[in-house]
Amino acid sequence: MTESDEERRLEGTGVTPAVGVGPVHWLAADLELPDPPDADAVDPSTERERVANARERALEAIEHEREATAERVGESEAEIFDAHAAFLTDPQLEDGIDEAIDDGLPAAHAVRAAFEDPIAQFEAMEGPMAERADDLRDVRDRLVRTLLGRESTGIPSGSVLLAERLTPSDTTGLDPDAVAGVATVTGGRTAHAAILARALGLPAVVGVGEELRELEAGTRVVVDGERGLVIVDPDPETRARAERERDLEPIAEPVETADGRPIEVAANVGGDDFAAAADRGADGIGLFRTEFLFLDREEPPTEDEQYEAYADALEAFPDGRVIVRTLDVGGDKPLPYREGAPERNPFLGARGIRVALGELSDLFETQLRAICRAAATEDGGDLAVMFPMIATVEELEEALARLEAAASEVAEEGVDRERPEVGVMIETPSAAFVADELAARVDFLSIGTNDLTQYVMAADRENERVADLQDPLHPAVLRAIDRTTSHGGDAWVGVCGELAGDPAVTELLIGLSVEELSMSPIAIPAVKRRVREIDSAEARALADRALEAETREDVRTLLDGE
Template sequence: MSEPLPGVGVTPLSGLGTARWYRPDERPDPESVEAAAPETERERFADAQAQAREEIETERENTAERVGEEEAAVFDAHLQFLDDPQITDGVDEAIEDGAAAEAGVARAYGSAIEQFEGMEGMMAERADDMRDIRDRLLRILSGGERMDLETLPEGTVLLAERLTPSDTAQLDPERVAGFATATGGRTSHAAIFARSLGIPAVVGVGEDLLAIDEGADVAIDATNDAVIVDPDEETRERVTTSRDIEVRSEPVETADGVEIEVAANLGTTAELDGAVDQGADGIGLYRTEFLFLDREQPPDEDEQFESYVDALEAFPDGRVVVRTLDIGGDKPIPYLDAEAEENPFLGNRGIRRSLDEDSDLFESQLRALLRTAAEGDGRLSVMFPLVSTTEELDAALDAVDAAAESLDEEGIEYERPELGVMIETPAAVMMADELASRLDFFSIGTNDLSQYVMAASRENDAVAHLHDPLHPAVLRAIHRSVEAAHDNDAWIGMCGEMAGDPSVTKLLVGLGLDELSMSAVTIPEVKAGITETDTESAEELAERALGASTKLEVRETITDSQ
């Protein structure tokens, strides 16, 4: 067995299969293509754009159906970049100077890729989007055929320098035993798609991955952040022995009788059936911003009401937690004309916009939610994103009162739902007692909380080692939030990626979380982990982890407890 190649495991899964390389860049040099007359080359480019647009629209539709609306939204950006005049003008200029359409595309998109790679945060990830569009156009222009990743042989371990969104969206979990890439981090498109599809994946392995031969036996051990070539029998057994995880439709308890709610994160009602099929107790995070995307104007109050009622009716015995509109940052909405910000994650997003320029949208959303709370048998909870101050919370609560008053005046039936906030910023952690005294619940968003506590963008591979919720500082922020909630008789959940990692379920039970919400694919294993956990030993584990001074110590503490 070769030495394990370290990387970043992005799914709590493992698999074993035969290596197959994906090398989409094997094509003629664009600069070597002989150019026809500029008018002909412009027509070729326009035809390629039209075909690319058709492909992207089809892939968006298929991805929304197979993976989810949140993942499919990336293709909206691809459509915008495909027609971006700042790029297409560069193609036209190259053609005017005598270049073939291939060379024009390579130069214009190559320049954009280089520009984005020099940035930080979510903008750096746009380089992969640009690369995806460039490669698609060059393939179409050259008449090349795309490798069909949907029909890979069963038991394939796919290896690639990188996987674009359109690549990863094609993968079939029934055929692909796992994949590994040389580049990428936990928040890359490939990683997000892998988690949604339930495919074992390790990214960011580096150049050592490139030495693996086609046809080699490869184990993807995402739980332990490693790729293993020619694994020995012990490793083979470990990565291929799958636990027979029962899907439990009923709520579960720890071994000593403490009930913990296990819910699903989703973006649209199209994902409801998948959540129910995996045994979700309810919805712990309904990302309402996806109702507002891929359209020319926002949904009205009645359309929102119908969507929220559908979610509530899917879980008549459970709880549905709806997050109010969270745009800005990595989720801009074109028709709202949001100004570009130098650092959007530290800018005007979440509740900040809802209380200011998007107040009309906030009002209609609150009215729809209050009406929904009066419908059906399920329990509706509403939470506000990125609250950092008591002033913001008080203003949001006033907006709820105003929405209720307007419905009352119109004689429209409504109920006041449970109200809570996302714990995402150090400010919210430090003010947790004051916030909890005004609320019914908290939900910890570990993705944003980790990046803000550690001052490490979740979109920047260079600081990926810092963007980890197991850093002692983040664990202590979680612990402080749990204590503040419970001291004020509020319940507290977690809806970040950490909640769906079965390897830390025991730790989260020990920290005192009342609810865990995650991608539906990991619900059965997390539920199984809860039933096997004794709260006393879990609390002892949490105490030891909170006393650790490094992430490595925390991980070793967790490993020793298993």
């Protein structure tokens, strides 16, 4: 976009690779409370009862929003509200409210007072940990609104929503078809509201800074979530281009680079959101997160239930590959019906294929039977199975033996014997180091950049104190990717981590010899268009320079073209 003399460009952090255009609408600021009455006029028992009732209603609302988010967006995004429920029932916060009531404050004022110090403590931390303060504000304001009987105000259709910050409950209630975009004064890409905005496909820019406050309601702006820009009073040319980008038509057919190299662009899905992926132009499913079939229930799904889910996915993509990742639990995904003592460091413990080959082997073998049955259907020739968290050749060989046994079992029951295409996730340094041995035994390798970054950088992705190390563009991570693609042999190599959905990184990944990119459906149109612009030789040259970089800042400078 070209900038005219009248335009102003405010820079922030892009959250979603999408563009929105519309008039500004400011979200109401924090709830204002009147001065509290005299302490003598407050009945502590009455106020405690009011808080208890409000807490119960708030918990019901959180559960409703969790269910709606799981259905509308995905199970992992819905887990945000589990943290909110935990805050709402936190004993320290409950004690703080009781103490404030004992000091003579009415319920709403007591809630506000009890949350002040915990919010300030989070805000004093560095990096993404500070963003957890937004979750506390969300819980606080929910309780206060419930106590006051107030509802959130409506947002005019077609508006760009501006706010000091957005909370998860603010964000999950937005309609992507009615809200043109969002921008905030504060916040970062890893904040829960940003994660939800990205999952919803809302154009979003966060952390714009104090300049954003200067924009008055009704001012027309462009929110460019890919470039991290808020463009104020866009000229006709800028507006027209933004509207074209906003209304990007999905590219239904497979794409190739400018010099003719095919690149498969697939979708990561959880649950049954196949239609959304197909509507966005996905060539297939590059990651079917089957653990969502197993979570939030008292007993595991039956073989028939799983078979139906895999068959539905194949039906949605009759001409595309569907990659089913086998049960990937442990770490941050516990099963309610899995017994066992808690692990001190579950990310380095029994998760993925380790637990599937061990204590959950019955579930694993049932799942493999369902996959083999689906592979034998009319559309099943394009079904593939992928094993998570493979770290050794021995693990892979045992998993392959279980798959072979499952294929033989369904054949004995009269089902055509089919062993689907097989791949492994490259998520650990060990897997990258033995990529050639793994590739010799499978059809493809799929790099999970989220976990690979965690393990290469020795930085727990659940530990906010080391969140700044969770950067897949660090040279060490890029070299692990290169080690995988260069030792893949005859196996094709894809990327299914979040990095795959960033159009700014597409050229680099293609230069690293990646053949398939799998991502959130919202990112597919932009990535497909970016693929068509790329020259493979230039991409390889960019990758070579990135692999020689010493810091992640050097890599980002290369990607910015500086």
